[in-house]
Amino acid sequence: MYLGLDLGTSSLKALLIDADQRILGSASAPLSVERPHPGWSEQDPDSWITATKAALAELAKTHAAELAKVRGIGLSGHMHGATTIDRGGKVIRPCILWNDTRSYEEAAALDADPQFRRLTGNIVFPGFTAPKLKWMAANEPDAFARVAKVLLPKDYLRLWLSGESISEMSDSAGTSWLDVGKRAWDDGLLAATGLDRSQMPSLVEGTDRAGALRAEAASQLGLPAGIPIAGGAGDNAASACGMGTVADGQAFASLGTSGVLFAANNRYLPNPDSAVHAFCHALPGTWHQMGVILSATDSLNWLSGITSTEPSALTAELGDSLVAPGSVLFLPYLSGERTPHNDAAIRGVFAGLGHESDRAAMTRAVVEGVAFAFRDSLAALAQAGTSLSRVTAIGGGSRSSYWTQALATVLGMPVDIPEGGDFGAAFGAARLGLIAAEAADPFAVCTPPATARTIHPNRDLAAGFDDAYQRYRALYPAIKGAMS
Template identity: 70%
Template sequence: MYLGLDIGTSGVKALLMDDAQRIVGSANGALDVSRPHMGWSEQAPADWIRATRQAVSALKAEHPQELAAVKGIGLSGQMHGATLLDARDEVLRPCILWNDTRSFAEAEKLDADPRFRKITGNIVFPGFTAPKLAWVKNNEPELFAKVAKVLLPKDYLRLWLAGEHISEMSDSAGTSWLDVAGRRWSPELLAATDLDEGQMPRLVEGSERAGQLRAELAAEWGMGSGVVIAGGAGDNAASACGMGTVRPGHAFASLGTSGVLFAANGAYLPNPESAVHTFCHALPETWHQMGVILAATDSLNWLAGIIGRSASELTGELGDALHAPSGVTFLPYISGERTPHNDAAIRGVFSGLDRESDRAALTQAVLEGVAFAFRDSLEALAAAGTTLTRVTAIGGGSRSRYWLKAIATALGLPVDLPADGDFGAAFGAARLGLIAAEAADPFAVCTAPATAETIEPDTALADTYAEAYGRYRALYPAVRSTM
């Protein structure tokens, strides 16, 4: 048996998988996000441990014998979070999360230093880890002086599980401190933020062994000794391992809280000017590119909260047949945006409202706005040298057939739906746990699921969608000029 643990923004998921890669069971522990100021987003690292205990305890109650047979654990987690520890491994402050944009000025300053784009292959985005440490130095200098280790969320969980400071390439590529081509920390970039390699965790590949479960936790969960912990992956790379998106030409579109258009690469292909992320993959000698939308299902959930209906009720009102765009346009920038604008200050907007704009029109505009944001990422990937011929849809938003039809038509690409199953980050983490524990061939383990159905673009609406995308593209500079 193999256990995958995924620290998301809203919860920790624990997934139990057998040696035939069948899912035995899964459970969740809830998390909350603190937003003390506009643009801030934080979590207490202790809550990750509480939620992990909650999830694994639920698995133990349902599957005690299977949990006892676990030989390997893989970790996945939300990326970029700045978890700051002192010399005794005590947490110094709440973790600053991936969607926190307070460090936009620090990010702009670091990005102006040409060494960062040259060495990392990426723009320094406000959500990345390095500018957050620069913000802490500028605003909490006494606390910054106490920082002995900087860990990413899943690697703080590893510290609790195994007692070691270890990270891996895919997650660390999102810090702005990694030499992404060389797959190692850059002393030069760390020094630029007044840090050094001694404050960073040791690096391994995601499929390598990276610690062993502490005896106390093994006893608590009814496991034996010698349970291996894999390096793991950042959440998107872990999802790619779960989906089998590990070879060049394979891609997925993830409709989660954020949105991701993810393409696997067999070589390092940076193009930071496109605002596409170029990161190490979780498997050795592989990389990936991705366009990132900060508010995908988050945009629909925001609308649902305002209107007082569930997200599924709102999408259900539209039916399954795709409608022509109504003329109402929505920019899904409620938390700023990464690809293609790298703009932490921009905010969302509805345009084209009239007296006939009812609830369904607003919902349709939100779904189309997110679909057009995926189109922006597709164009940015093309500018970075990656051409896609089809994508596989994953994430909670992929349950809406209407939304998938809108995305297929906006992209002009077929969208594949995998056969029933859970192929997300926790499953990918469990696969990495298997690989590490058994020294298995990563590419033999990380295979793609069968395709249950393919949603083709609606060619009859191609022209009207192209016109609507043109309006969408024109709206950003118009809004930006007023801010």
Template identity: 70%
Template sequence: MYLGLDLGTSGVKAMLIDGDQAVIGVGHAALDVSRPHPGWSEQDPLDWIRATREAVGALKATHGAALSAVKGIGLSGHMHGATLIDAADQVLRPCILWNDTRSHVEAAAMDADPRFRAITGNIVFPGFTAPKLAWVAKNEPDVFARVAKVLLPKDFLRLWLTGEYLSDMSDSAGTAWLDTGARRWSAELLEATGLSERQMPGLVEGADPAGTLRDQLAAEWGMASGVTVAGGAGDNAASACGMGTVAEGQAFVSLGTSGVLFAANASYLPKPESAVHAFCHALPNTWHQMGVILSATDALNWLSGITGKAAGELTGELGNDLKAPCSVTFLPYLSGERTPHNDAKIRGAFIGLGHESSREVLTQTVLEGVSFAIRDNLEALKSAGTHISRVTAIGGGSRSRYWLASIATALGLPVDIPADGDFGAAFGAARLGLIAATGADPLSVCTAPKTAETIEPVAALAGAYEEAYGRYRSLYPAIRGL
């Protein structure tokens, strides 16, 4: 048996699979996000431990015998979070999360230093880890002075699980400290942030062994001693391992809290000015590119909160047959935007509201706005040298057939729906645990699921969608000036 632990923004998911990669059981535990000031987003790392215990405890209650046979554990987690610990491994402050934009001034200053783009292959976004440390140094110097280690969220869990200070390449590529082409920390960039390599975790590949489960936890969960913990991956790379998106030409679109258009690459293809992320993949000698929007299902959930209707009810009111874009346009910049704008200050908008703008119209417009934001990502990836001929849809938003038809038509690409199953980050993490524990060939393990159905672009609406996308594109510079 193999266990995947996925630390998400809203909860921890524990997935148990067998040697044939069949899912045996799943446990969940919820997490909250603290937003003490506009643009801030934080979590208490100790709450991650509590939630992991709950999620694995739920598995033990329902699948205790299977859990006792676990030989490998893989980790996945939300990226970029600044988890700061002192010399005694005590947490110094709440973790500053991926969607926190307080450090936009520090990010801009780092990005103006040409070394960062040249070495990391990426823009320094406000959500990345390095500018958060610069913000802490400026605003909380007493905390900064006590930082013994900077850990990414899943790697704080690893410290609790194994006692090791280690991270993998895919997650570390999102810090703005990694030499992404060489797959190693950049002493030069760390020094520019007032840090050193001794404050960083050691680096491993995602499918490599990266510690052994503590005997105390093994006993608590009914496992044998010596369980291998894999290097793991950042959540998007872990999802790619779960989807089998590990070879050149494969791509997926993820409709989670944020939205991601992810393409696997056999070589390193940075183009920072496009605002495309060029990161290491979780498997050795592979990289990936991705465009990221900060509000995907988050935008629909926001509308759900405003209307008092569940997200599924809202999309259900639209039916399954795609409609022509309406006259209202939604810009989904509720938390700023990454690709392609790199703008932490921009905020969302409805343009063209009228008396006739019903709840259904607003729902349709929100889905279209996210679809057009993903189209922005496709155009950015094209400019960075990546060709995509089709995508596979994952994430909670992919349950809406209407939304998938909208995305297919906005992109002009077929969207594949995988066969029933859970192929996300927790599954990918479990696969990495299997590889690390057994030494199996990563490509033979990280295969793609069968396609249950393909949503084709609606040809009759291609022109209307192209016109609406042009209108969408024209609005960002207009509202930015405000």
């Protein structure tokens, strides 16, 4: 048996698989986010431990015998979080999360230092880890002076599980301290934020053993002591392992709360000017690129709240057959945007509203706007050297036939829908636990699921969507000027 632990922003999920990668069971425990000031987003790291205990206790109600046979654990977690630890192993302050924007000035200052883009292959975004420590140094100097270790969220959980400070390449690539091509911490980047290598965890590949379950934690979780813990992965790379998106040219489009167009690469292809993330993958000798949309299904959730109508009911109103785009346009920049604009201040907009614009017209505009944002990411990936011929759609939005038809038509490529099942980050983490425990071939383990059906572009509507996309592209500079 193998256990995957996925530390999400809103919950901790535990998933159990057997040697044939069949899912035996899963359980989750909720987490809360604190927002003490505008733009702030924090979480208590000790709540992650409490949630892990709760999820394992729930799973043990039906699978205690299987948990007692677990041979490997894999970890996944939300990226970029700054978890600061003092010399006594105590948490110094709440973890500053990936969606916290307080350090936008520090991020801009670091990004202006040429070594950051040159070595990390990425823009220094406000959500990344390094600017958060720069912010701490300026605004909480006493707390900053106590920092003995900076850990990413899943690696703080590993510290409790194993007693060791270890991270891996995919998650560490999102800190702005990793030389992503060399897969190693860079002393110059650390020095630019007032830190040094001693304050970083040691590094392994995601498929390597990275600690073992200590006896005290094992007794609290109902697991055998000494179980090897895999290096694991950041949440997107873990999802890619779950989806089998590990070979060069494979890609998925995640229509989740945020949107991700993820492409696996067999070489390092940085192009920070495109605002594409170029990170290490969880498997040795592999990398990946991502276009990131901050509000994908979250845009539909927002409209759901405004109209007091469930998201599924909103998309159901559109019917099953794609129609030509309407006159209403929507920019899904409710929380700013990463790819391709790197603009934390921009906000969303409806354009082209008329007396005839009903709720369905607004829903169509949201669906189309998110699809157009994915096309922006597709163009950015092409600029960064990656051309895609098809993608697999995952996430809650992929359950909408209308949305996947729009996505296929806007991207101009087939969109595969996988057979039903859980292929997310927890499953990917469990796969990494299996690989680390058994020294298995990562590419033999991380295979794609079967395809249930393929959505092809609607060629009759392609020209109309191309025209609408050009109007969509013209909106950003127009509203940016109005907001500056």
